[in-house]
Amino acid sequence: MSHQATVIGWLKDAYALETSLIPALKKHAHDLEQLPAAHSRIEQHIAETERHADLVKACLERLGDDPSLLKAGMANLSGMAKEVPMALAADTIVKNALSDYASEQFEIACYTSLLASAQIIGDQQLASACQEILADEQAMAQWLAEQIPMLTQHYLEQEHARSLGA
Numbered sequence: 001m002s003h004q005a006t007v008i009g010w011l012k013d014a015y016a017l018e019t020s021l022i023p024a025l026k027k028h029a030h031d032l033e034q035l036p037a038a039h040s041r042i043e044q045h046i047a048e049t050e051r052h053a054d055l056v057k058a059c060l061e062r063l064g065d066d067p068s069l070l071k072a073g074m075a076n077l078s079g080m081a082k083e084v085p086m087a088l089a090a091d092t093i094v095k096n097a098l099s100d101y102a103s104e105q106f107e108i109a110c111y112t113s114l115l116a117s118a119q120i121i122g123d124q125q126l127a128s129a130c131q132e133i134l135a136d137e138q139a140m141a142q143w144l145a146e147q148i149p150m151l152t153q154h155y156l157e158q159e160h161a162r163s164l165g166a
């Protein structure tokens with residue numbers, strides 16, 4: 001397989017990953033309605049994620065891939081972006097943050113690899129797109145890393161208050 005065909009396959013995986021993350025992020029934003037600052041940061045990343053999908057799709061089209069075949073990538077990665085199965089737990093906002101952090105780190109790994117491949121095949125436009133996306137993913141991962149202690153404390157305080165009220 002040519003390098004270009006390999007990179008096209010990886011871009012399809014990235015497109016499938018971005019589009020699969022949007023519903024999870026929407027649910028997690030909804031779960032954070034009690035915490036407006038965190039809610040709006042997730043909303044911002046939903047918009048960024050939609051843009052990432054568009055950037056990846058534009059690269060695929062430029063490399064000559066048929067966008068109607070994009071769904072082919074879905075099966076490959078559908079398991080990787082799956083949420084940790086912790087639904088319906090009272091500590092949902094903590095579990096969501098852990099799952100989102102894992103997803104961001106996986107995205108960082110994917111775009112670090114795609115950036116390296118762009119440099120190897122000498123595709124400057126793809127390299128720029130990867131760098132732009134990576135900056136968003138790294139900022140989101142950093143924000144989540146900072147939020148996890150706060151969300152954990154928030155949950156434990158609520159749990160403590162509930163136990164006193166019981």
Ligand SMILES: [Fe+2]
Pocket residue numbers: 018048049052107133137
């Ligand atoms: Fe993304």
Ligand SMILES: [Fe+2]
Pocket residue numbers: 045049103104107136137140
């Ligand atoms: Fe992301």
